[in-house]
Amino acid sequence: MKIELVQLSGRDGDTAYNLERTLQAIATCAVDTDLLVFPETQLMGFANAQQLAEVAEPLDGPSVQAVQRAVREHNVSVLVGMAENDSGTYYNTSLLVTPEGVALSYRKTHLWPSERGLFQPGDRFVTALWKGVRVGILICYDIELPESARALGQLGAELILVTNGNMDPYGPVHRTAIIARSQENQAFAVMVNRVGDGDDGLVFAGGSTVIDPFGRTLFEAGRAECRQIVDLDLDLLRTARHDYDYLNDRRLFLTGEQIEHADGRRELLIPALPQQ
Incomplete structure (x- = not known):
């Protein structure tokens, strides 16, 4: 499976600019690319x-x-982030868009402090079957909470895709976190971050990364814009789980209703917090 990491700078609140760069990346991808992964809120940036x-x-x-049309034209899939408006309620959302349509939609469940009051948190973790692999999505701060990736693992995820908007000085935090989330769930993890300057003096840390199911780094980007194709050896999923399987060996399980959909999607609903 060939996955292209598209580590870009962006403009906050400038959809036209960000969309144009997204479509250009899709149009110029290699013909045998299976999936392009973009940063968090790629289409709109971090709107204030x-x-x-x-x-x-x-x-x-x-x-x-527009992304859907480009995906169909070039017969490739993309993971792209956006600011979603659902009848006046706003979510930080990432979509797995395939030539057949939106295969998976995930609303960020763990909001960074500056997002609270702008976005509402999502209420579930989601996975889908894509090209025979069970895929789950996380967004940025989600990966710092181990239960987020564990929820995807509990749903059977073999590939964890992360749209990221991590800034200085927290680059090393996400480098450590993504390795841990991959290794403890014995799954591939692909994390694509933004680079360059943002509003309010933010400097995005780059460091887009691919980790294998043993927790080994297959690729790590620097701080400049880049595009990198990584070929995933899916046989490593079986190899990593051959002698021991953390998900089968664990004795504590996450709570929440699990929903199986006819199209292969699986969801784990987050239990409501008790009233204070």
Whole structure:
């Protein structure tokens, strides 16, 4: 399986610019690429409180439709982040878009402090079967909470895809976290981060990374824009779980209702917090 990491800079609140760069990357990908992975909120950037209502779009909005058309034209799939507007409620959302349509939609469940009050957290973890592999999505801060990746593992995830918007000085935090999340769930992990300057003095840390099911680094980017194809040897999934299987050996299970869909998607609903 060939996955292309598309580590880009972006412009906060400038959908036209970000969408153009996204479509250009899709149009110029290698013909045998299976999946392109972009950073967190790639399409809109990190819109501030004044911009959010103007730039956020529904899942069937014009930006996602444009990505869908490009994906069909070039017969490739993409993981792309956006600011979602669901009837006036806003979510930090990432989509797995295939030539057949949106295969998976995930709303960030663990919001960074500056996002709280702008976005609402998602209420579930999700996976889908894609090209015979069970895929789950996380977004940025999610990976610092081990239960997030464990929820995907409990749903059977073999490939954890992470759209990332991690900034200085926290680059080393995510480097450590993504290795741990991959190794403890014996799954591949692909994390793609943003680079360059953002609003409010933020400097994004880059360091997009691919980790194998043993926790070994297959690729790690620097701090500049780059595009890198990594070929995943899916046989490593079986090899890593041959002698010991953490998910089968564990004695504690995450709570929450698990839902099986006819199309192969699996969801784990997050239990509501008790009333204070």
